Amino acid sequence: FTGRFEAVERVEVRPRVSGYISSVNFTDGSEIKKGDVLFVIDPRPYVAERDKARAQLAQARSQLALARSERDR
Numbered sequence: 053f054t055g056r057f058e059a060v061e062r063v064e065v066r067p068r069v070s071g072y073i074s075s076v077n078f079t080d081g082s083e084i085k086k087g088d089v090l091f092v093i094d095p096r097p098y099v100a101e102r103d104k105a106r107a108q109l110a111q112a113r114s115q116l117a118l119a120r121s122e123r124d125r
Contacts, residue, residue: 069093 071093078090 064092067091067093069096071097 073091074094075092077092078084078088078101084090
């Protein structure tokens with residue numbers, strides 16, 4: 053006997069962010085459910101941007117504290 057399988061339902065998958073795929077978390081033919089993580093996008097560019105923003109925030113807070121201390125003299 054030969055057989056053929058077809059998906060019960062088809063959906064379009066779109067990324068929420070752009071980037072390089074670092075892992076694929078399913079195999080062809082496997083059953084997946086809504087909410088399952090199918091792909092992982094390389095987080096390094098986003099982590100770098102987050103760290104940069106945190107550093108800028110820390111710098112701004114430091115400048116604010118300095119300005120307040122100079123004002124209160």
